[in-house]
Amino acid sequence: MTDEREPRLSFQTLQVLQVFLERPEHKLAGADIRVITRLASGTLYPILARLEEAGWLDSEWENADASNAGRPRRRYYRITALGARRAGEAFERMQVRRQGLAWA
Amino acid sequence: MGLEEIVLALLAGLLIAEVLDWLPLLTTFVIQTAARRLPEDVRSRRREEWLAEAEHIPGKVSRVCWALGLILASARMSARDREPIKRLSVTSVVETDTIGSGALAPDLHASEVTCRCSCGAVLDEPERLPCPRCGSTSRSIHVSISEGVVALAGASIEARTTRYQ
Numbered sequence: 001m002t003d004e005r006e007p008r009l010s011f012q013t014l015q016v017l018q019v020f021l022e023r024p025e026h027k028l029a030g031a032d033i034r035v036i037t038r039l040a041s042g043t044l045y046p047i048l049a050r051l052e053e054a055g056w057l058d059s060e061w062e063n064a065d066a067s068n069a070g071r072p073r074r075r076y077y078r079i080t081a082l083g084a085r086r087a088g089e090a091f092e093r094m095q096v097r098r099q100g101l102a103w104a
Numbered sequence: 105m106g107l108e109e110i111v112l113a114l115l116a117g118l119l120i121a122e123v124l125d126w127l128p129l130l131t132t133f134v135i136q137t138a139a140r141r142l143p144e145d146v147r148s149r150r151r152e153e154w155l156a157e158a159e160h161i162p163g164k165v166s167r168v169c170w171a172l173g174l175i176l177a178s179a180r181m182s183a184r185d186r187e188p189i190k191r192l193s194v195t196s197v198v199e200t201d202t203i204g205s206g207a208l209a210p211d212l213h214a215s216e217v218t219c220r221c222s223c224g225a226v227l228d229e230p231e232r233l234p235c236p237r238c239g240s241t242s243r244s245i246h247v248s249i250s251e252g253v254v255a256l257a258g259a260s261i262e263a264r265t266t267r268y269q
Contacts, residue, residue, distance in 0.1 A: 030153070031160035042176030045150075049181050072156040075149070 007050045009090050012039055016047050017087040020057070020079035027060075027076035048077060056083030127164040131171045138174035141182055150178075216246040 007013060015037045019028065034044055051057040062074045079087070135158060139151035154174055161167040219225040219235040220242035227235065227243070234241055 029157065029160070031157045041170050041173035042180070043173075045154075045174065045177040046180040071159060072152045074156040075153040 007047075007054045007056065010047075012037075012043050013047050013051070014087075014090065014094075015039065016044070016051070017056075017079075017083070017090070020077075021084065021087055021091075024079060024084060027078050029074045029076055031074075033077070051083065052077070054083075055080060056086060124164055127168055131158055131164075131167045134168065134171035135174060138171070138178040141175070141178040143182070146181075218244045218246070220244045 009017075016033060016039070019033055019036050020026075030044060030048060033039070033048075034041070037044070039047075048057065048059075052059055056079065057077050058080050059075050059077045062076060132155065135154045136151060139147050139154065142150055154171075158167055158171060161170045217227050217229070219227060219238060219240055221235070221238050221240040223235065223238040223240075225235055225237045232241055232243065
């Protein structure tokens with residue numbers, strides 16, 4: 001489900017987006033992202049929810065049948081084309097600002 | 105080492121083992137509590153997702169700490185869902201015979217003031233004066249109020265019975 005509200009690009013949100021931009025073909029579970037970014041659960045999951053609502057991330061259940069596996073299913077996230085484009089633009093803008101500050 | 109110290113050490117060990125055995129249940133309880141605070145349409149999804157994630161957190165105590173963070177996560181996620189979803193505006197007409205200002209509360213602003221009698225002239229007057237058309241000092245003041253509406257997932261009803269009638 002997409003949402004017209006743009007996600008707020010906090011430092012932590014950019015950290016999460018960077019993880020996906022570096023691995024555009026990978027499906028990542030929240031635990032994988034937590035290990036890479038070291039974000040607390042109270043921060044990470046609201047960010048994932050916001051990015052998913054905005055259509056920047058897509059998610060799906062793992063293929064394994066939970067009853068067969070004897071455990072709850074994992075939810076995997078992947079960056080969408082919209083998310084990759086918007087995140088790329090955001091990082092470009094940041095790069096321009098940083099260079100502007102360096103030259104000032 | 106005396107007998108008392110040996111018994112105390114043994115009891116402490118048993119107590120720690122007991123507490124550690126209860127931690128997985130505590131983790132599950134905290135996750136379910138966090139999920140319950142979310143809107144109903146995402147509750148079961150988050151519960152299953154978080155229960156699966158918990159299995160990838162090493163250490164029983166770390167797992168409980170991680171689960172406690174989900175309480176904060178669910179509060180943040182719910183807060184976002186409570187943003188106003190619709191703006192409502194209500195227009196009301198205040199009828200007054202008061203001469204001079206003071207008919208309205210200071211934080212209310214009249215969008216339009218008309219003469220209350222049959223002439224219905226629209227008046228732009230800083231202070232109440234007789235209507236230039238009919239001489240009346242009665243006014244209809246049109247007031248508009250706008251507020252955001254917040255929709256919550258649940259509603260509760262409290263009822264009391266009268267036992268002694």
